[in-house]
Amino acid sequence: MARKAKNEPYHQMMKLRATTLSCPYEDCIDHKNKANGNIIFVRKYGTGETQNLFKCTTCKRTFSERRGTPLFECHLPDEKVYQILKCLSEGNGIRATSRIVGVSKDTVGSIINRIGDHMEDVAATLMTNYHLDECQLDELWGYIFKKKRI
Structure with a gap:
């Protein structure tokens, strides 16, 4: 329970960040549509702050926060x-x-x-x-x- 309370501010920050993202998959009907509420934060992966996993509720696929950017698969902060x-x-x-x-x-x-x-x-x-x-x-x-x- 204490661990969940410790991570709560981070989860709130990621929920807020999810509102600024859009689905990166071109075949999704919500591709490039921001603030539809279709992107949710799933979890953090890896050791850095840049590895955040999000999910499009429309097409049900997950993606990295950096997907579609020049820093995709880059581990630097x-x-x-x-x-x-x-x-x-x-x-x-x-x-x-x-x-x-x-x-x-x-x-x-x-x-x-x-x-x-x-x-x-x-x-x-x-x-x-x-x-x-x-x-x-x-x-x-x-x-x-x-x-x-x-």
């Missing part, structure tokens, strides 16, 4: 990933980032590859949906970048 990305975005190299964050340089390289692949997909989607040439997209980015500095 979100905070470590954010630290790696912040260090890299501020101009640190791979080795410096690994020393600062306290992970191996292979881990930093893996995160770069995961995020890079995801960003390629995002860029391809943007170019497809907006019918912009690469030159136009580059000009738009340059304009936005200059606006941020002002």
Whole structure:
């Protein structure tokens, strides 16, 4: 009984997080429909905070919280990933980032590859949906970048 009471705040937090998720399976009728009440928290698995198992009550399938994200099957906590990305975005190299964050340089390289692949997909989607040439997209980015500095 004491163990259940200890885990209650975590379960409440996961119930709240379930309202922000949608079913990742494309053949489910509630695919990408958030806040329908069809996603429930099942349990935590593994040792980290990132391994949370949810279930779609519509299609009855379970999924990881990170499914469909670049961090699916990545065991690093979100905070470590954010630290790696912040260090890299501020101009640190791979080795410096690994020393600062306290992970191996292979881990930093893996995160770069995961995020890079995801960003390629995002860029391809943007170019497809907006019918912009690469030159136009580059000009738009340059304009936005200059606006941020002002």
